[in-house]
Amino acid sequence: MSTVSVVVPCFNEQEVLPLFYDAITKVAADMKARYDVDFEVIFVNDGSRDRTLSIIKEFADKDDRVRYVSFSRNFGKEAAIYAGLEHSTGDFVSLMDADLQDPPELLDKMYRGIVEDGHDCVATCRSTRKGEPPIRSFFARCFYRLINKISKANIVDGARDYRLMKRSMVDAILNMKEYNRFSKGIFGWVGFDIEWIAYENVERAAGQTKWSFWKLFSYSLEGIVAFSTAPLAIASVFGILMCFAALLFLIFVFVKTLVFGDPVAGYPSLICVILFIGGIQLLCLGIIGQYLAKMYLETKKRPIYIVKEEK
Ligand code: UDP
Ligand code: MG
Numbered sequence: 001m002s003t004v005s006v007v008v009p010c011f012n013e014q015e016v017l018p019l020f021y022d023a024i025t026k027v028a029a030d031m032k033a034r035y036d037v038d039f040e041v042i043f044v045n046d047g048s049r050d051r052t053l054s055i056i057k058e059f060a061d062k063d064d065r066v067r068y069v070s071f072s073r074n075f076g077k078e079a080a081i082y083a084g085l086e087h088s089t090g091d092f093v094s095l096m097d098a099d100l101q102d103p104p105e106l107l108d109k110m111y112r113g114i115v116e117d118g119h120d121c122v123a124t125c126r127s128t129r130k131g132e133p134p135i136r137s138f139f140a141r142c143f144y145r146l147i148n149k150i151s152k153a154n155i156v157d158g159a160r161d162y163r164l165m166k167r168s169m170v171d172a173i174l175n176m177k178e179y180n181r182f183s184k185g186i187f188g189w190v191g192f193d194i195e196w197i198a199y200e201n202v203e204r205a206a207g208q209t210k211w212s213f214w215k216l217f218s219y220s221l222e223g224i225v226a227f228s229t230a231p232l233a234i235a236s237v238f239g240i241l242m243c244f245a246a247l248l249f250l251i252f253v254f255v256k257t258l259v260f261g262d263p264v265a266g267y268p269s270l271i272c273v274i275l276f277i278g279g280i281q282l283l284c285l286g287i288i289g290q291y292l293a294k295m296y297l298e299t300k301k302r303p304i305y306i307v308k309e310e311k
Contacts, residue, residue, distance in 0.1 A: 002091040003038040004031070004111065004164070007084030009077050010056070011046040013098040015206035017055045020098050027104045028065070035111065041066050043098075044084045047074030060311050072306040078181035079305040081161065085170050087310070094164040099204035102162035106197065110164035113195050120192035123163035125156055127198035136213060143220045150230035153188040155223075156196065163187070178226070179298050182219075185227040225290050232291060235284035242277065 006024060010017065028039035043056045045068060053070055060066045069083050081095060092114060096102045106124065113122035129137040144157040161183055165173075172190040224231065 001036055001038055003040055003089065004107070005088035005090030005093045006039065006041045006107075007044065007081065007088055007093060007095050008041065008098050009044045009046055009080030009084065009095075010048060010052050010098045011074060011077070011080075011210060012048045012050045012052060013207055014048075014051040014055055016099050016204070017052065017059075019205050020100055020104075021059055023100060023104045024096075025063070027107055031108055031111065034108070035115070037111070038090075039065050040088070040090055042084050042087050043068040044080040044087075045070040046077065046080040047071045057311075067311050069310045070308050072308040075305045077161075078183055081183055082174070082181060083305045083307070085174055088170065091167050092164055093167070093170045095161050097162065097204075099207060099209075101202050101204050102160065103199070103202060106162075106199070107164060109197065113197075114164060114166060117195065118193075119195040120169050121163055121165040121194045122197060123156075123187070123194050124160045124197050124199060126158040126160065126201045128200065129158065131201060131203075133213075136216070139217065139220075143223075147185075147220075147224055147227065150224070151185070151228035153185040153227045155184050155188045155227075158198075159184060159187075159196075161187075166192075168192075177304075179300075179302055179304060180222060180226050180294050181304065182223040182226040185223055189227070221290075225294055229291070231287045234287060238280050238284065242280075 008020070013020075024039075024041060028041075031037050032039070041059075043059070043066065045053045045056060053068075056066070056068045056070075060068055067087065069087050071080070071083070084095070085093060092111065094107060094110070096104065102124070110122035113119050129140070132140075141157065144155060147153075147155050169190060169192045172192070173186055176186050176190070
């Protein structure tokens with residue numbers, strides 16, 4: 001008999017956890033009856049400061065399909081996903097948010113996608129960006145278009161982390177042990193045969209989202225640094241263009257001096273050129289700095305998360 005592991009990252013989710021538990025146990029019972037599959041639910045408490053952990057412990061006490069991993073502090077959702085995948089034992093592993101924005105009822109369809117249709121993974125994406133601030137949608141679209149141009153990881157616009165994967169894909173993901181984890185890129189990078197299910201975005205059932213616009217913005221920059229080295233080439237491209245422009249300008253100045261003599265002037269144009277080139281140099285240094293910083297953190301080989309307690 002096969003087992004489905006459900007990995008649930010939780011950060012301050014006390015309002016929604018009881019609702020989530022009811023929903024997932026119902027789906028587990030349905031699927032047990034229909035396909036004779038076992039379930040295991042792994043809650044990853046990502047350093048919550050509310051009652052999240054004690055609620056999870058209550059579930060674990062009364063239900064031995066429930067296990068948990070509790071971090072020593074908040075390590076972020078990416079770390080929580082990694083820990084959950086590492087602790088999962090099932091033949092199929094699902095990632096699901098605690099806030100019921102990932103409808104647990106879809107698991108049935110995902111399971112059939114893998115077992116009956118032979119896919120390695122069934123993943124979800126939102127069908128529209130309705131209800132999202134237009135400025136956020138705009139930046140999101142630009143981001144996906146850009147990152148797919150400059151990186152090899154196939155990153156799908158509107159893809160959610162909600163998915164059901166075969167063990168082989170989970171192992172591939174666990175083999176990517178980088179410290180700076182950008183899951184959307186990692187899922188795309190490992191490949192495998194993925195079927196996409198689109199669904200209308202659902203509002204979270206209770207509690208607050210942890211994402212602000214700026215958090216999302218810096219997250220997208222992290223994604224670019226993690227999955228593409230194209231920005232590092234910007235300096236070379238600017239350098240070549242500058243050399244070319246300088247050559248043309250040199251010819252222009254030379255000819256002008258020969259024809260019209262050389263009245264001393266040109267301070268404003270000189271300042272403009274100096275500022276422009278200085279700006280580009282600093283920009284390129286900054287880009288190199290970003291990669292250097294990531295390399296610095298990677299070379300420390302710090303653990304992705306630290307467990308305080310688990311069951
Ligand atoms: N989450 C987490 N650690 C964090 C932030 C979020 O484990 O530092 C979890 C959170 O509890 C939820 C999921 O990640 O289960 C998605 O978070 P949220 O709903 O805030 O994000 P959104 O759905 O708005 O993208
Ligand atoms: Mg959410």
